[in-house]
Amino acid sequence: MDQNLKDYIKATTNLYGVIHKAKFLEIYNSQNKEQISVEDFSSHEYILYNCFASIQGDHLVRVSIIQETLRPTLKIQKGKPHFVPDREELLKYTDKDYFEDTGEFKELQRFLKSFFLIRKKAVEFSKQIRRFCWSFVTFHSQMGYYWAQHRFNIKNRAKAQEFLFLLTNLRYNTRAWEHNGHTLNELQNVVSKREIERLLSYGLEENYFPVINRPGR
Structure with missing residues (x-):
């Protein structure tokens, strides 16, 4: 071959x-x-x-x-x-870690860099989240496991909501396997609103989003 x-x-x-x-x-x-x-x-x-x-x-x-x-x-x-x-x-894409460099990813990474005391941890967390965005089927289970392992927490409700907004925005604009390489944003004229909602919540369990507090505070 x-x-x-x-x-x-x-x-x-x-x-x-x-x-x-x-x-x-x-x-x-x-x-x-x-x-x-x-x-x-x-x-x-x-x-x-x-x-x-x-x-x-x-x-x-x-x-x-x-x-x-x-x-x-x-x-x-x-x-x-x-x-x-x-x-x-x-x-x-022969590089398994290749992703398009998007504004949505940069925004999430900036947020995490301002939030975490250890810059390296913020960079790795943002990259890991982006990898999880590749699959809607496994996204929540992978996020939950990674979160539990690294004990990421946010107590400030406004910051938690900002994070969820940035996370959702990233998911809309990252190429996913289930969309045959398209982003969810690109397929909005193909995928119904109901299906989009199902995809975003696929595998989501109650009490998934943990209480979050800034490390070191």
Whole structure:
């Protein structure tokens, strides 16, 4: 399997989480002179593992997506168009930590830097939140676990509301697997208001948002 094909497998599974083989071939063949067929990669599952991907049925799947979340991810993806950047932009997603540098992320990071006494902790927390935004299916469970592990708390109600506003704004403007690489903001004409509300609260448990107080105070 050539390096270019490996790069496309990494990039598409990082951007979409899950992608049908036919859609993968469509994207690859539209951006490369050398055309491929499904047989060119479906018989090389051991190499796919090195791309942090696997084949499950008719789909290429990012290895971090577990079986329990695969079905709901595919269900939400259904009927939504794919965001397909040009070759140069798409291949940036071979880096599993690549994200577009958005104003919404910068605003959240500025807030956290002004809030936490330790700057490094604020930077890492903001980046971790952005990673969680990749999946609406697992967002709240991952946030809750990370929050509990690091004991992040806010007591000031106004600050807590500001944080929730910035967090929601980031979620609207981060490319997500369930939206086939689109942001929720880009799909507002495709996704109903009711579905948007369901997605934002997917997996949300009562009393999820903890009491928050500034570390060191």
